[in-house]
Amino acid sequence: MSTNQSYGDDILQDAQSGWKPLVLTVSSAAQKSSWQDAIHRVLKPHFVCRGFPYKNLGGRLWRPNIIIDLRCCLAAFALIVSSFLVEWPLYVVTATLAVAAAALGVQLARRYRAACANVMAVWMTDQGDVQPHIVANGFGSYLVGAALSDPRGVKVRNTIMRSAPLPRQYPWLQILRRARDINVRSEIVRANLLTRLFRLLPLFCEDMGDAGSHGFNHGDAVHTAGSDGYCEQCRLKAFAPIHNVTLDLIDGRESEARLYIQGYWLPFLWNIPIYEYQILLGHGQRILELLRAGRFSEADEAAGAVLDREFDWTDERPLRQWIKTMVNNYLGFGGQMALADDVVHFVSDRFLPNIAIAHEESLKSDEQNEKVIQSLNPHLAMARLVETAVRQQWTRR
Numbered sequence: 001m002s003t004n005q006s007y008g009d010d011i012l013q014d015a016q017s018g019w020k021p022l023v024l025t026v027s028s029a030a031q032k033s034s035w036q037d038a039i040h041r042v043l044k045p046h047f048v049c050r051g052f053p054y055k056n057l058g059g060r061l062w063r064p065n066i067i068i069d070l071r072c073c074l075a076a077f078a079l080i081v082s083s084f085l086v087e088w089p090l091y092v093v094t095a096t097l098a099v100a101a102a103a104l105g106v107q108l109a110r111r112y113r114a115a116c117a118n119v120m121a122v123w124m125t126d127q128g129d130v131q132p133h134i135v136a137n138g139f140g141s142y143l144v145g146a147a148l149s150d151p152r153g154v155k156v157r158n159t160i161m162r163s164a165p166l167p168r169q170y171p172w173l174q175i176l177r178r179a180r181d182i183n184v185r186s187e188i189v190r191a192n193l194l195t196r197l198f199r200l201l202p203l204f205c206e207d208m209g210d211a212g213s214h215g216f217n218h219g220d221a222v223h224t225a226g227s228d229g230y231c232e233q234c235r236l237k238a239f240a241p242i243h244n245v246t247l248d249l250i251d252g253r254e255s256e257a258r259l260y261i262q263g264y265w266l267p268f269l270w271n272i273p274i275y276e277y278q279i280l281l282g283h284g285q286r287i288l289e290l291l292r293a294g295r296f297s298e299a300d301e302a303a304g305a306v307l308d309r310e311f312d313w314t315d316e317r318p319l320r321q322w323i324k325t326m327v328n329n330y331l332g333f334g335g336q337m338a339l340a341d342d343v344v345h346f347v348s349d350r351f352l353p354n355i356a357i358a359h360e361e362s363l364k365s366d367e368q369n370e371k372v373i374q375s376l377n378p379h380l381a382m383a384r385l386v387e388t389a390v391r392q393q394w395t396r397r
């Protein structure tokens with residue numbers, strides 16, 4: 001099994017051009033733009049980030065209109081109250097009108113949600129990237145889900161949906177027929193009072209539900225994985241593009257959120273299994289510690305153990321072999337193959353510690369060096385090292 005789809009050699013050229021892939025973020029209805037800003041701060045060194053502007057959905061009173069049209073709801077309430085004040089048979093008339101107003105409110109809300117989904121679909125396609133990545137939370141996940149169902153076919157790649165108020169039976173198979181490259185991490189936040197109420201949503205809104213607290217359920221297309229993305233079914237049977245993931249952590253301080261986004265969302269967006277990324281980072285940190293303590297032979301030994309290891313994201317090749325292939329591809333572009341062996345050594349020695357250095361840089365509270373942080377991405381870490389190695393070798397000759 002490999003989740004390393006098409007994210008490989010091109011990144012080497014992108015590293016030089018400064019091109020970054022696009023991530024669209026869609027907050028929940030109740031969140032302020034600070035949620036998007038906090039996520040953008042972490043993603044910005046690696047991606048171009050754009051947040052969905054909720055003002056596109058109209059005035060300030062749009063939120064209740066998602067479930068029931070506010071005017072109809074108020075009218076129904078007024079009619080119910082007045083039904084207690086009048087005599088039979090007028091009482092029956094006002095009660096009937098109240099039910100009719102509520103039913104009309106539910107109908108209007110359905111049309112309003114469809115209009116919101118249309119605004120989202122148009123916004124997503126207007127962003128200029130054929131297949132952006134998506135990070136969505138709460139009602140934002142609903143909007144993304146509804147936009148994906150749009151018959152005009154909005155296409156996206158890696159998609160994080162957190163607490164999605166979509167039906168458990170959301171038609172993923174239908175979506176997958178159009179959007180083959182989609183890879184979804186559906187983050188289930190344990191049910192709280194609010195999300196328990198989502199169970200009632202399908203009574204009024206058949207297009208909404210409680211997948212955000214119970215997970216999607218759609219045959220072979222959906223699996224349940226660990227929070228680090230490890231999925232036994234993908235390993236033993238067949239790969240599924242949708243994974244339900246239950247989170248222990250809900251919302252923490254900004255520093256915790258940063259670690260979570262860096263440790264979980266970034267590798268997911270890069271198509272690197274999270275559990276494998278954690279191995280790289282953990283060993284990188286250990287090797288860096290040993291190097292700083294002057295324990296070079298232990299550092300060599302620790303690095304050797306990881307470099308000989310096979311990973312899914314390196315197409316099940318030993319990491320050492322992957323570095324060699326990538327360096328050869330990279331140098332081949334510039335006709336500098338004579339340098340290959342030197343460059344492979346240079347990259348292999350520094351690859352893991354550089355990921356750890358990038359991690360340290362990203363945690364700085366003062367001014368951060370974006371280029372250093374970009375080495376959190378193993379592909380970019382390698383590309384940057386190749387560039388440095390070639391520059392150094394070139395100067396020496």
Ligand SMILES: [Zn+2]
Pocket residue numbers: 223224225231232233234235239240243
């Ligand atoms: Zn799976």
